[in-house]
Amino acid sequence: MSLDPVKIGFIPLVDAAIPIIAADVGFAAEEGIALELVREVSWANIRDRLTLGHFDGAHLLAPIAIATTLGLGTVKVPLAAPLALGLNGNAVTVSPPLFEDIRRHMAPGARMADPSATGAAFKAVVEERRRNGDEPPTLGMTFPFSTHNYQLRLWLAAAGVEPDEDVRLAVVPPPFMVDALENAHVEGFCVGAPWNSVAVEYKLGRILHFGVDLVRRCPEKVLAVRAHWLERNPELAARLVRACVRAADWLDEPNNREEAARRLAAPNRLDVHAPIIQRALDGRLATGDGDEVRVSASYILFGADGATRPDQRHARWLHAQMVRWRQASDDPAGADLAAASYRSDVYDAALGRAAPPEADDPLGVFTG
Amino acid sequence: MPDRDRPLKIVLIDASPVRAAIMEQGLRDAGHTTIMRIADHVNLLARIYAIDPDVILIDLENPSRDVLEQMFQVSRAVRRPVGMFVDQSDSASIEAAIDAGVSAYVVDGLKRERVQPILETTISRFRAFAKLRAELEQAKSQLEERKTVDRAKGILMRAKKIDEDEAYALLRKVAMNEKKKIVEIAQSVITAAELLA
Numbered sequence: 001m002s003l004d005p006v007k008i009g010f011i012p013l014v015d016a017a018i019p020i021i022a023a024d025v026g027f028a029a030e031e032g033i034a035l036e037l038v039r040e041v042s043w044a045n046i047r048d049r050l051t052l053g054h055f056d057g058a059h060l061l062a063p064i065a066i067a068t069t070l071g072l073g074t075v076k077v078p079l080a081a082p083l084a085l086g087l088n089g090n091a092v093t094v095s096p097p098l099f100e101d102i103r104r105h106m107a108p109g110a111r112m113a114d115p116s117a118t119g120a121a122f123k124a125v126v127e128e129r130r131r132n133g134d135e136p137p138t139l140g141m142t143f144p145f146s147t148h149n150y151q152l153r154l155w156l157a158a159a160g161v162e163p164d165e166d167v168r169l170a171v172v173p174p175p176f177m178v179d180a181l182e183n184a185h186v187e188g189f190c191v192g193a194p195w196n197s198v199a200v201e202y203k204l205g206r207i208l209h210f211g212v213d214l215v216r217r218c219p220e221k222v223l224a225v226r227a228h229w230l231e232r233n234p235e236l237a238a239r240l241v242r243a244c245v246r247a248a249d250w251l252d253e254p255n256n257r258e259e260a261a262r263r264l265a266a267p268n269r270l271d272v273h274a275p276i277i278q279r280a281l282d283g284r285l286a287t288g289d290g291d292e293v294r295v296s297a298s299y300i301l302f303g304a305d306g307a308t309r310p311d312q313r314h315a316r317w318l319h320a321q322m323v324r325w326r327q328a329s330d331d332p333a334g335a336d337l338a339a340a341s342y343r344s345d346v347y348d349a350a351l352g353r354a355a356p357p358e359a360d361d362p363l364g365v366f367t368g
Numbered sequence: 369m370p371d372r373d374r375p376l377k378i379v380l381i382d383a384s385p386v387r388a389a390i391m392e393q394g395l396r397d398a399g400h401t402t403i404m405r406i407a408d409h410v411n412l413l414a415r416i417y418a419i420d421p422d423v424i425l426i427d428l429e430n431p432s433r434d435v436l437e438q439m440f441q442v443s444r445a446v447r448r449p450v451g452m453f454v455d456q457s458d459s460a461s462i463e464a465a466i467d468a469g470v471s472a473y474v475v476d477g478l479k480r481e482r483v484q485p486i487l488e489t490t491i492s493r494f495r496a497f498a499k500l501r502a503e504l505e506q507a508k509s510q511l512e513e514r515k516t517v518d519r520a521k522g523i524l525m526r527a528k529k530i531d532e533d534e535a536y537a538l539l540r541k542v543a544m545n546e547k548k549k550i551v552e553i554a555q556s557v558i559t560a561a562e563l564l565a
Contacts, residue, residue, distance in 0.1 A: 042431045043437075170413065171413075171438040
């Protein structure tokens with residue numbers, strides 16, 4: 001039997017694990033798909049190559065899929081997300097001096113894992129610098145339309161720090177993030193795995209927050225395809241969804257983690273030391289603050305807890321972040337379009353499952 | 369956009385010295401002299417703001433492309449044409465992109481004689497897109513103006529018990545007398561009605 005070719009672009013990040021495992025462990029082949037993965041260097045490239053038809057699908061930041069569907073910051077091309085590539089996986093890392101500055105301003109008895117407490121302390125740092133006539137801190141994030149941008153803004157705004165006035169937010173591509181910290185272009189950042197652990201490993205940064213401290217179930221990457229492609233290839237898309245869901249379930253099995261880390265570490269995949277990748281898979285991350293290791297069972301979610309099912313409320317929340325930060329106009333039609341691009345119907349049909357009952361709070365956003 | 373009399377200020381973002389040298393030579397051959405090369409990625413956006421180039425050329429294999437996206441987001445920044453090039457012959461697939469919008473993708477960047485066409489494509493695509501966007505903006509604001517005039521007409525019709533044509537004639541007469549635009553008078557009517565409500 002000949003396999004149907006499907007070409008997917010990805011950025012070297014741990015949350016590209018689902019398509020990588022689907023291709024490299026054989027789940028795609030079992031569904032009759034020859035899955036070709038193409039490593040890309042920038043989100044703008046991957047978006048453009050998807051919209052132009054060079055790729056059939058892409059490992060894409062969920063907000064970019066929505067922004068492209070709405071024509072924000074790019075040519076308008078309707079995209080569809082028949083699958084979420086898991087949830088969570090980000091962390092906020094700051095330089096050791098900034099970490100100590102924040103600690104110095106913590107209220108007595110407050111915990112460093114409490115984003116309200118660290119936010120208040122960070123605000124005090126910002127105000128202290130302003131009084132001294134020093135530059136405001138610059139924080140790195142990966143793309144204007146990214147959860148990293150929105151998570152940082154959430155943390156800042158809840159503490160009364162105006163993200164567009166009191167600090168600087170700069171786009172830094174993930175592979176340059178640690179570099180940017182080293183040469184003091186940024187003093188902290190929000191990025192996905194493995195880059196927080198890489199900064200810790202080089203003693204250039206300390207993890208201040210896991211993404212889950214800010215949003216308990218945060219949409220992150222989706223498998224994005226052109227809406228037109230989905231219409232023309234419904235059966236192939238269903239097989240792709242099934243292959244990816246099986247890969248996600250495989251990733252959830254603790255016994256597979258070492259192999260998963262080794263496969264992701266390959267030169268043509270992430271090209272990062274396997275043990276550092278495994279920290280994210282295990283949800284056991286050295287924070288760089290002494291010998292502290294923080295553990296979270298939901299640091300990054302692949303198959304568990306319905307993490308691969310595209311939840312339209314996630315799309316609405318992302319659209320609301322775009323409206324809040326003036327990237328999109330406050331238009332109910334835009335929110336509806338964003339929600340409609342999350343194809344939970346395609347996902348459910350591919351797996352032959354009925355739509356599950358929806359949790360009351362799909363996100364668990366920290367509110368300060 | 370610059371006029372033809374002033375030399376183009378060009379920023380070239382490329383990590384590879386060999387490729388950048390070829391690009392730069394191609395630009396010089398075509399008569400461009402104001403070329404600034406940025407080889408590393410540190411503080412890229414601030415440096416571009418400081419240079420304030422007319423055109424930016426970036427190697428497509430450069431992750432810093434995402435940094436340029438931020439430039440399109442912040443209001444203080446003026447958009448600049450961005451040309452992208454690759455030096456491998458994955459060409460057929462990327463050529464379609466030239467017609468796709470804001471950015472021009474050009475292949476075979478390694479040939480000196482191909483550099484000037486890259487620049488021309490970049491600028492012409494940018495102009496076409498900027499024109500399209502200006503037209504869209506204009507259409508949008510015309511729609512807004514019409515809505516304002518319609519609201520003012522409604523207020524006048526109810527207040528003065530006149531029909532739509534009379535309401536419009538009244539707005540136009542006042543506008544002519546005061547040497548203002550109809551939409552400005554309409555806005556005053558709406559504001560006054562809100563104050564008196």
